[in-house]
Amino acid sequence: DTAVSQTPKYLVTQMGNDKSIKCEQNLGHDTMYWYKQDSKKFLKIMFSYNNKELIINETVPNRFSPKSPDKAHLNLHINSLELGDSAVYFCASSAKKPGTVDPRHSTDTQYFGPGTRLTVL
């Protein structure tokens, strides 16, 4: 089984609050990601992070900010939560650094965490 974990699994909060979701991987991967899955099951990339290099999807509001205390963690902070933020958030990791060529196909695989279901009331 993959070793990407997230906490909490469920998060229910009021509009306007600030919350964080934690993600940890013990696979020794060097790139981590955050995805958002909406109520229609659509999965969309939010961020990728590698070696202090953050790549942001331009559609993500600046209320969302990833923080990486070390290579194994990429936490997601959300300020001033809105109703539309309700979704399942998945963390993922891969061994491949963005923009590099790696002949080992398996390192391109992104392994997903179990997800955090965020409900904003």
Place this chain on the structure above:
Amino acid sequence: GENVEQHPSTLSVQEGDSAVIKCTYSDSASNYFPWYKQELGKRPQLIIDIRSNVGEKKDQRIAVTLNKTAKHFSLHITETQPEDSAVYFCAARNLYSGGGADGLTFGKGTHLIIQP
């Protein structure tokens, strides 16, 4: 940016029959095409992937084909079983690009239902 279209949105097949899910992509620079399976309430899990230098790849009952010229790729599941019921996502990515969010661009998913 990349745009991935996936069809059908729902597919119902009899157990033992084959299922085919099709995707098209827009960015000719995309060179990596994974397929993920997501069971209800679970995480997406990779089931097979293909790179643009390969036209077809097979793993037991699952196969993926890629047509670079037409920019489409397909997932084929043979001898379907009840445990194949899930949502399947195709995705595309340019492995050599450091631009954008460098993540996977997903299709909208296909809900595969295996009828007993």
